[in-house]
Amino acid sequence: MKEGSNTFSNLGFILATAGSAVGLGNVIRFPYIVGDSGGGAFFAIYLMTILFIGASVMLTEMVIGYKGVAGAATSFEKLAIKSNAVWKNIGWVMSASSNIIFSYYVILLAWIMGYIWMSISGSLAHDPEAAKAIFTDIQTNVGQTILLSGLILAAVFLIVARGITNGIEKINLILMPLILFIFTGMLLYALTLDGFSKAFVFMFHIDFSAITTHVVISAVGMSFFTLSLGSAIVLSYSASLPKGSNLVKSIGYVVLLDTSIAIVSGLMIFSFVFTYGGDPSAGFGLVFITLGTVFSNLGVMGHVLGVIFFSALLFAGLTSAVSMIEPMLKSVHIRFNITRYKAALALAIPTAIVSIAIIFSLGGYFGDLNLMDKLDYILSNILLPLGGLGTTVFVGWFMHKSTVLEAVDNKLGIFFELWYVIVKYIAPVLIVIVMLTLLGIL
């Protein structure tokens, strides 16, 4: 088998899919949103949406990839009851979406590398104001960001070019256990801090009055984003599954890992925040400014914690970044019958150009235009929901039910019909509602 473009092992597939799911979102967004939106009450709703909607949509992507055994566009084309160019194009758009996410995700990883370095050298700020200034500096430092993100981009493309077994599976087999180990270790340390009980209460107090329609809709959106749905990632990974795989069981493990890591990192982060002071917030402010300041005030221990924490964040981001490259790479490799290395080179160049444009926009070179925010808005609110809509409508209405049954292989038992109804009717309607809400139309 030349250049190792082969199939996943069972464990490899679960870790790689979980690796895609577990990303910066779990660490920087999930904990705060839970705490801020009704704690335990929100969490119960989130669990329902991730089980009924997130997992259901994930299964549609898996069915298409597993049965299509190709890139997204070709899989749609092969499986459609009546072949239709529209589906092929949806496959290309979905694959391109993940590639575009990568073009700005790599910049976030470059900043995290900067924070690892600052933790080592001890140059993290001691107070929030100075920490904010440092964060602004790092965002607008064009030269450093191009250099660091260039390194990460090259490494990620190289890993993915090596194929499933030697590239994608290998890095996930190494990094995923490491991430679990680091976060669990840091949680154990956090358990000894005074702020732990406050962190627990912040995340799990039960406040039903905070539950509004908007909160429920944001839970659907969140379950979608955290499972990396709507951009052909799960679809493309599933195309490299061996025959006879149990799709349903894999989803169970992925959801379990994704949710556990989000909870563990939340409890850990807020234990530090509530012990040493600082505002709980969402987004990069929480880790770069609040947590960065906490670490810088803890002496030697702070250096160690900072390096470990930001490294785990980098690893979590890397396993997601790797997954974002596979959809386009696999499609180009199969469609144009060129090696994975050539496909990687052909894609790395335009991706790097987009990243560089984003970096210059952050450096203030295009006036007020912030390309990162613009792209993130278009992807999160339009392209990803449309991708999710595409796979559910396709599996529900445009694939033979017998093929779908074959892929799921009785693993859902009596719940198959329930899932099928969700996929055919409920999920598409919900996704449209979420999308219109996100766009401010509803």
Ligand code: TRP
């Ligand atoms: N799931 C990742 C996170 O929680 C982010 C991510 C990776 C993603 N690939 C994606 C989100 C594809 C949407 C689509 O950070």
